[in-house]
Amino acid sequence: MRPLALFTSLFLLSTLSILYSMASGSMPIGWHDLLSAIQGDGHGLASRVLIDLRWPRTAAAYVTGALLALAGGLMQVLLRNPLADPYVLGISGGAAVAALLMMLLGMGGIWLQGAAFTGALLSMLLVFGLSHGRGSWNISRLLLTGVVVAAGWGAAIGFLLALSPEQDLRGMLFWLMGDLSSSTLPVGGFIVLLAGLLMAVASGRSLNLLAHGELVAVSLGVSIKPLRQLIYVLASLLTAAAVTSAGTVGFVGLIVPHMLRLRGVRDHRILLPAAALLGGSLLVIADTLARTVLAPRQLPVGILTALIGVPVFLYLLYQGRERYGRDG
């Protein structure tokens, strides 16, 4: 697909998904209300609902989805592994343990978010330090260290869930599956996303080389160690920002980059920003469904990302099998 057509359709999808999210909910809102709220001259109840409730949540969903898809694309090329996702190296585990501890202590809001972010960063530093070891920093050591640390966090999460009083369990499970119901306007996440996009596009050509192998990249002039460290820290920060605002939403980071690859988008300078736009749109749609399909009941958004993502991805895989398979 040509870049211009690709980005035009992704911008269109983004706009439509955001409008759909803003217009959906227990209080029906027409186009007229939407328009007046956008123009800033609406003072009615509809405008208040839009500006104070739906807009922050929609924006948080979009930014979170974009962060996760970008982080997933970066992790996949860093680890040269199509199965990698933003959580594979244990960043979300560290965030989850810290967040659950806060819930156990009865803290919420900014405390919960701060703890999740701190836990994610601690986990990133832990994996980074341990994977350096005494020898050189190589990718299989990073992957193994990350996977083992993630398993350790998994045990800690299980332990906390077992200890927690029953009335807390629901909130904890929602956080673990991804939940946008208590999200605020994602200013920090948006800044991290913009900075991440700039750096990802700037290193895109080097990442294209890295996809062909470490030695190929080095022999064509890439300084591999600084590049890897930059991508690792960048992907970790993006993931940390995402889990801080929405818990551990699954699936977006894994499949969105592949959806684009299956459509023939392989240049990382195009793939990574396109993944951000697609990931954002997908999560906005999923979150809108999560709060409307069983209204007034709300579902964790992670269930919906998988429910939408699995069939769409399987369809694309079926369609694109000749492009993806080794022998067609």
Added chain:
Amino acid sequence: MSRLEAEQLGIRIGEIKVCSHLDLRINAGENWAILGRNGVGKTTLLHTLAGLRRPASGTVKLDGRPLTSLSRRSIARRIGVLLQDHQDAFPASVMETVLIGRHPYLGPLQWEGASDYAAATGALRDVGLEGMESRSIATLSGGERRRLGIATLLAQDPQLLLLDEPTNHMDLHHQILILDLLAQRTRDAAKSMLLVLHELNLALRYCDHFLLLYGAGETLQGTAETVLTQPNLERLYDHPLQALQGPGGTVWLPR
């Protein structure tokens, strides 16, 4: 001044000694072949000469300056490397893969321009892959993927090529086509190349200098007349050989 120069080079792989105190000078217009049995360290030597691996001792110099004092980018403009295997994690298109050869010439935020596409298209035509630009590399055969690797090096257009078993997976026609193409580059444009080859007769046909790795650090180098003698080759491959005089020169057959 030699193009690539190794001084007192010592290389070890764990307990295995590949070479010690090796002096090697590759000049413009020379084609070298590294010969030796499996596991003596031909690939490791090639990687060390390319700056992809640090030697245990000694230095490698490119145009008179140690590789360690040069940036990766400036090395990549002068040395091109074909690795033994291609490890593509995600399928790129044929055109995208040739274009990576232009990486050392482009600024960090610069995109490939008309001249880069022209170099890539020319390289694809030279290796016989024209018309396949938009194919995914995952659909290529082993030999086609190998020719694509050569095309990437042609687009990179360095002075020195270090090629690890370049004819792997190629049919007979393409082995000759590719080696003719590379030899012509050496002849007409005063480039140089160093090949790791298992086909003794191909090495003899295309190379003028030979480096024999016997294992345990023992090496021998020189021209065909001086080093490619029957006793030397039989000891090198640990196999009896027979020389036949063909119209194009000597041909070695295993007995």
